[in-house]
Amino acid sequence: NNYVGLSSLGHVLVVFGVFGTELTFELPDNDKQCFYEELEKDVRFDIDFQVISGGNYDVDCFVTDPQNNVLYNERKKQYDSFSHTTAMKGDYKVCFSNEFSTFTHKTVYMEFRYGDEVPLMPITRSTALTQLESSCVSIHEILKVVADSQTRYRLREAHDRTKAEHLLERVTYWSFGQTVMLFVIGISQVMLLRSFFTEKKGSVAATT
Structure with missing residues (x-):
């Protein structure tokens, strides 16, 4: 089993306060791949994944919090999305398992995003947005x-x-x-x- 930090992998994106990682990885048969990310309390994170190739294009996936409480657990999914707001600070773990397959490896795409998007325009303004600002939004x-x-x-x-x-x-x-x-x-x-x-x-x- 492999445990890797998400921040050190994939394509890291930072857009208006939202941090994200995109990566595509190989998941051999009878194997499990886990990734972790340290998050603060009350932070929303989103996970999207899809099996690109291999077998029946399915994989097991589960997400746990720092106390190993299971937040998400689905078996033999081709693709899915999951959102959660953290209740505590610590390392959150995302695992993909292909242990049910005896000879077929999989290729899996995953996107992990966390944080709240900062408004493009300040919301404390007392005046209405100009036409240019509205167009930008x-x-x-x-x-x-x-x-x-x-x-x-x-x-x-x-x-x-x-x-x-x-x-x-x-x-x-x-x-x-x-x-x-x-x-x-x-x-x-x-x-x-x-x-x-x-x-x-x-x-x-x-x-x-």
Whole structure:
């Protein structure tokens, strides 16, 4: 089993007070991979994960708090999301398990975010937002949606590409097997026909 700090891995993002880590990792068969992050009290964190390749595209996942209380526990999930607000300070652990698989390794994508987003514009202002400020806020919200959509499309593309490559591999093996079978059948038929002519020639010679 592996235990790794999230802050030291993946693509670390800091956007308006929200810290996040994105990473894609290999999960061998009969193995478990755990990540941890030290969080303060009353901090909200979000976890998104998806199995990109391997077997039935499923994995076990569980999340525990610093006292090893289970906050989330799901088995054989292809993808899921989980949100929680911390009740205490300490190391929170996220684990992915492929121990139920005996020969298939998995590729898993995970995104871990924590913190509260700071408003783009101060909320203590007594005056209304100008048209430019309103446009900035709208663009900011749209860009957040675009970023989430790009992540989903990227994961879907990786998932579909893996399935296509696996299908191509199976078709290649099947075609190779069919080709070998055709050669074997062809050679067998030629040898069978030759045996017929050999037997006929022998019977003619015996009668003469």
